[in-house]
Amino acid sequence: MFTLRRLCALLYLSTLSICVCAGPDSQYQVQQIKDNVYRFTSGKYHSAFMITKSGAFVTDPIDSQSALYLKRYIKENFDVPVTFMAYSHNHIDHTAGGENLTTENTTVIAHKEAARNIINTQLPTAYPNLTFTDELVVELADSRVKLKYYGRNNGYGSVSMRFEPANVLLAVDWITLNRLPYKNLKGYDIEGMITSTKAVLQEPEFDIFIGGHADTGNRKDVENYLAYLQALYTGVNTQMRKGNNLQSIQKSLQLSQFNHLKMFDEWRELNIEGVYNTLIDMSYYDMRPDIPPTQSKTESN
Ligand SMILES: [Zn+2]
Numbered sequence: 001m002f003t004l005r006r007l008c009a010l011l012y013l014s015t016l017s018i019c020v021c022a023g024p025d026s027q028y029q030v031q032q033i034k035d036n037v038y039r040f041t042s043g044k045y046h047s048a049f050m051i052t053k054s055g056a057f058v059t060d061p062i063d064s065q066s067a068l069y070l071k072r073y074i075k076e077n078f079d080v081p082v083t084f085m086a087y088s089h090n091h092i093d094h095t096a097g098g099e100n101l102t103t104e105n106t107t108v109i110a111h112k113e114a115a116r117n118i119i120n121t122q123l124p125t126a127y128p129n130l131t132f133t134d135e136l137v138v139e140l141a142d143s144r145v146k147l148k149y150y151g152r153n154n155g156y157g158s159v160s161m162r163f164e165p166a167n168v169l170l171a172v173d174w175i176t177l178n179r180l181p182y183k184n185l186k187g188y189d190i191e192g193m194i195t196s197t198k199a200v201l202q203e204p205e206f207d208i209f210i211g212g213h214a215d216t217g218n219r220k221d222v223e224n225y226l227a228y229l230q231a232l233y234t235g236v237n238t239q240m241r242k243g244n245n246l247q248s249i250q251k252s253l254q255l256s257q258f259n260h261l262k263m264f265d266e267w268r269e270l271n272i273e274g275v276y277n278t279l280i281d282m283s284y285y286d287m288r289p290d291i292p293p294t295q296s297k298t299e300s301n
Pocket of ligand 1: 212
């Protein structure tokens with residue numbers, strides 16, 4: 001680790017506030033985002049952690065090997081215990097392997113809906129032992145983390161976490177800066193994503209946003225992301241209510257004002273499909289007498 005630490009120190013000096021530490025396997029990176037708040041990267045996944053003299057507050061373990069790496073990294077670089085671990089939501093691709101990041105003394109936090117699903121499905125991770133409904137504030141030395149739930153947006157119990165006093169905000173999956181949301185929005189609630197993102201923007205301003213994927217950014221980046229969600233949802237909704245089928249919507253709803261976003265060419269049609277299917281599944285558009293029939297209606301149930 002001497003070499004890594006030295007690399008960190010050199011990078012720290014050269015970039016003033018950013019420390020990028022590549023491990024022996026470049027799949028893993030740790031970046032100091034602001035003050036005592038860091039972003040942990042494993043491949044295409046990100047989580048965050050906050051270091052205090054009383055211990056570390058970590059978020060998603062991501063998977064077993066990532067969790068082992070992060071636990072060792074925190075021990076070797078900061079020599080503090082993992083006092084709290086909080087899940088962003090229930091999905092296994094962010095929450096697996098928690099037992100490798102925690103100890104018997106770690107408080108494991110989740111929203112009550114995420115905790116219920118993790119336990120019901122016997123998800124292979126550390127089970128939560130502290131749950132909350134709307135908000136939770138965790139004090140740790142001279143820092144704190146404010147967890148907040150805005151309703152359904154992705155999976156179960158997907159929350160934001162604000163690290164203070166650094167004033168860094170984390171949200172996973174339902175806000176992805178400078179990139180489209182994932183493929184056909186499996187497990188997402190598009191209306192909830194819009195509502196939750198608006199709620200985040202109505203709160204006191206954060207200095208830096210960290211997502212579970214894609215880029216870090218600021219308030220303007222979140223506003224741009226919200227604009228995409230709204231254009232996507234409004235476009236699909238409007239065309240479906242005219243009776244247009246999926247293929248015609250995918251052809252006509254170009255959303256080209258957002259073509260600078262990552263994965264735009266690859267995922268635009270899939271995003272449209274996701275909203276289309278959500279409006280059938282959740283709003284029964286295929287049973288609406290006021291909507292003209294299309295060629296792609298599903299069987300009613
Ligand atoms: Zn994700």
